[in-house]
Amino acid sequence: MTWNRSLFRPLDLPELHQKTQALRDLMIEVAWRTGGAYLAQALSGIDLLAAVHYRYAAGDAAAPEAADRDRVLLSPGHYALALYAILADRGYFPKDWLWTFKDDGSPLELATHRGTVPGVEVSGGSLGQVLSLGVGMALAARRSGRTHRVFVLMSDGEQDEGQVWEAAASAAHFRLGSLVALIDANGFQVDGPTAEVMNMEPLGDKYRAFGWDVEEVDGNDLPAVCAALDRLTMPERDRPGLVLGRTIRGKGVSFMEGHPGFHYARLDASMADQARRELQADTDAV
Amino acid sequence: MEDLLLAQPQEETGPYRRTLVAVGEARPEVVVLGADLGNSTEIDAFQQRFPDRFFNVGSAEQNEVDIAVGMAFEGQVPFVHSFGVFLTRRAYEQVCVQVAMHGANVKLVGMIPGLTSRLGPTHQAIEDLSLMRTLPGMTVLDPADATEIEQAVWAMADHRGPVYARMMRREVRRVLDPERHRFQIGKAVPLAAGRDVLLVSTGLVLETALQAAAMLRSEGVSAAVLHMPTLKPLDRECLLDLARDAGAVVTIENHLVTGGLGSAVAEVLGEALPLPLERVGLRDTFAVPGTPEFLFRRYGITPEAAVSAARRAVTRKSPR
Structure with a gap:
C-alpha cells in the first residue's frame, strides 16, 4: 500500500513525553558508546524536534520521499544526534547504525548531510542557510499545488547570520503560511552565552517585525510547544510561523543543565550512568 | 573544417531575454529567480509571461541561491540571476555547499561578463570563471555571441546538474551562423x-x-x-x-x-x-x-x- 498523509498517526502528549525521555536516554547511550557527541544542544532541542516529528510532520519511514510528506529541515547540522535518534526510532534506518555514529565511512556523520540517510532532507552544517532552503521548498510546494508543510529547526546562535534575516523577510513577503520555523533558544553559542557573544534579542520581536506569527514558549515544556504548534499549523494561514522555544542546554541531565560545557560532550561510564538513572527516575515519576 | 562564421557579423538586442521566454514555454519546470535586477538581467519578459514562475527575492543573493536549491530539491529547474560578481562573490558559500555539493539542478546566470560592466571593479566579474571552475561538479559556460546564447540556454535547461553561465545583455554581437553552429556543453x-x-x-x-x-x-x-x-x-x-x-x-x-x-x-x-x-x-x-x-x-x-x-x-x- 502506498503511503499517504492520512495514515500518519500523531502521538498524544503522554506518549510524546515518554518518547522524548527515551530519546534522551538513547542519545546519551550513543554519546557514551561512540566516544562523544554534540550533546548539550541535542538535549535542549529534542523536545522541539520530537514534537514536530511525532505529532505534526506527516511522514513515514516506508516512504521517505513521498511527495506529500511534510519536510523537516535541520539547520544546525550539529544537532545530528537528535535527528538520528528520532529517525532510528521511527525506522528510517536500522537502529544498529547508531553505534557507528561518526565512524569513518558511517552514513551517520557528525553533522547531517542530505543524501546520507533517509529522512535527512538537507545539509545543515554551515549555519544560516536552511531557512532559505525551506522558503524554496515551500514555494515549490505551492507551485505544485501541494499542501504539505515545511518545518525548519534553527538554533539561536545561528541567528547571527545575516542570511537568516534575508530568508525571514522573504518567507513573510511570499506569504508562506506553510512554513513553520522553530528556534532552540538555549542561550549558548560556541564561544559562550549568546547575550555576551552576540546579542540578537529580542528574537520574538524581530520575527514579529519581519511579518511572522511568533509563539514564545518554554521549549522543553511539551504541552506548551504542542499548543504553539497547534496554532501555527492551523489551515489557511498566510504568515510564516515561529516557535521560539526557550530551552535549557543539557535538559534532563542535572550535571549538564545550564552548564556552559558539553558543547562537544565526552561522557565517561559513570556520567552516562548517572544521566540515564536521572532520566529513568523522571520518566517513572510521570 | 566547416565554416561556422557569418560572412557579416551582426548585432542583436536581448537574445537572452527572448530565449528564456521560449525555454519557459517549452519547459514548464523552469522557474526564474531574480535579485532586484529584472530588466538589467533580462528576466522581465519571463516575469510578464509567467508571473507564477517568477520570484524576485530583492537584493539578497545568498537567500536567492538557497531558495533556488530548495526548489530544485523539489523538482523545479531554477534559473538564478544577478550580475556575475554578486552570484559568485557574495553567494559563493551557498553556491559551494548547497548547489555544487549536492549537484543541485540549479542554473546560475551571471550577467555582464568581465570588463563589460561600466560600474568598475565592484561590478566587473574578472574571477567568476575561476571561482566556479574550482567547484567540484560545476559546469561553466562563457558563450561568445547571440547564436551561442540562444543555444546555450536550451542546453542548460536540458542539462541535469549545476551550471554557471556568463551572460551578455542588450546589444550582443552575432558572429556564429545559427544555421550551422551547434553549441553543445563540453564541446570546443x-x-x-x-x-x-x-x-x-x-x-x-x-x-x-x-x-x-x-x-x-x-x-x-x-x-x-x-x-x-x-x-x-x-x-x-x-x-x-x-x-x-x-x-x-x-x-x-x-x-x-x-x-x-x-x-x-x-x-x-x-x-x-x-x-x-x-x-x-x-x-x-x-x-x-x-x-x-x-x-x-x-x-x-x-x-x-x-x-x-x-x-x-x-x-x-x-x-x-
Whole structure:
C-alpha cells in the first residue's frame, strides 16, 4: 500500500513525553558508546524536534520521499544526534547504525548531510542557510499545488547570520503560511552565552517585525510547544510561523543543565550512568 | 573544417531575454529567480509571461541561491540571476555547499561578463570563471555571441546538474551562423585551421581571436582558432589535437589569466603536451572603471596583444 498523509498517526502528549525521555536516554547511550557527541544542544532541542516529528510532520519511514510528506529541515547540522535518534526510532534506518555514529565511512556523520540517510532532507552544517532552503521548498510546494508543510529547526546562535534575516523577510513577503520555523533558544553559542557573544534579542520581536506569527514558549515544556504548534499549523494561514522555544542546554541531565560545557560532550561510564538513572527516575515519576 | 562564421557579423538586442521566454514555454519546470535586477538581467519578459514562475527575492543573493536549491530539491529547474560578481562573490558559500555539493539542478546566470560592466571593479566579474571552475561538479559556460546564447540556454535547461553561465545583455554581437553552429556543453569549436600557433578563446573575445588570426595570416603565420564556450568540462581531446598540430598556444579571455581559460589550458598542456603557452587577459589586477573598449585596450586584451603573444609563443617553439 502506498503511503499517504492520512495514515500518519500523531502521538498524544503522554506518549510524546515518554518518547522524548527515551530519546534522551538513547542519545546519551550513543554519546557514551561512540566516544562523544554534540550533546548539550541535542538535549535542549529534542523536545522541539520530537514534537514536530511525532505529532505534526506527516511522514513515514516506508516512504521517505513521498511527495506529500511534510519536510523537516535541520539547520544546525550539529544537532545530528537528535535527528538520528528520532529517525532510528521511527525506522528510517536500522537502529544498529547508531553505534557507528561518526565512524569513518558511517552514513551517520557528525553533522547531517542530505543524501546520507533517509529522512535527512538537507545539509545543515554551515549555519544560516536552511531557512532559505525551506522558503524554496515551500514555494515549490505551492507551485505544485501541494499542501504539505515545511518545518525548519534553527538554533539561536545561528541567528547571527545575516542570511537568516534575508530568508525571514522573504518567507513573510511570499506569504508562506506553510512554513513553520522553530528556534532552540538555549542561550549558548560556541564561544559562550549568546547575550555576551552576540546579542540578537529580542528574537520574538524581530520575527514579529519581519511579518511572522511568533509563539514564545518554554521549549522543553511539551504541552506548551504542542499548543504553539497547534496554532501555527492551523489551515489557511498566510504568515510564516515561529516557535521560539526557550530551552535549557543539557535538559534532563542535572550535571549538564545550564552548564556552559558539553558543547562537544565526552561522557565517561559513570556520567552516562548517572544521566540515564536521572532520566529513568523522571520518566517513572510521570 | 566547416565554416561556422557569418560572412557579416551582426548585432542583436536581448537574445537572452527572448530565449528564456521560449525555454519557459517549452519547459514548464523552469522557474526564474531574480535579485532586484529584472530588466538589467533580462528576466522581465519571463516575469510578464509567467508571473507564477517568477520570484524576485530583492537584493539578497545568498537567500536567492538557497531558495533556488530548495526548489530544485523539489523538482523545479531554477534559473538564478544577478550580475556575475554578486552570484559568485557574495553567494559563493551557498553556491559551494548547497548547489555544487549536492549537484543541485540549479542554473546560475551571471550577467555582464568581465570588463563589460561600466560600474568598475565592484561590478566587473574578472574571477567568476575561476571561482566556479574550482567547484567540484560545476559546469561553466562563457558563450561568445547571440547564436551561442540562444543555444546555450536550451542546453542548460536540458542539462541535469549545476551550471554557471556568463551572460551578455542588450546589444550582443552575432558572429556564429545559427544555421550551422551547434553549441553543445563540453564541446570546443574549431573555427580556423593553422599549423604555426593555436589561438584559444572563450566568451566574447572570440572576435579578438579571429582578428588576431587574420593579422597573423597576413604576416605569414598560420594561426588556428579554437573557441571554447565550455570552460568545464573542458574539451581536452579537441584542444590537444589542435595544439599538437600547431606546436604553440595562446589563450585569450575576458578574465584574469589565472583560474579561467588560461589556467584550464595550462593544466591540460602541462599534464599531457608541454608546449609554449602565452596567456592574454588580466594579470593579477583589478580593473579601473571605463568603457569595454577602453578597458580591453588598457589591459591588453586586443587582437594586437594576441598577435604579440602568438609571436612570442612561436619564437619559444623548439626547432622541429
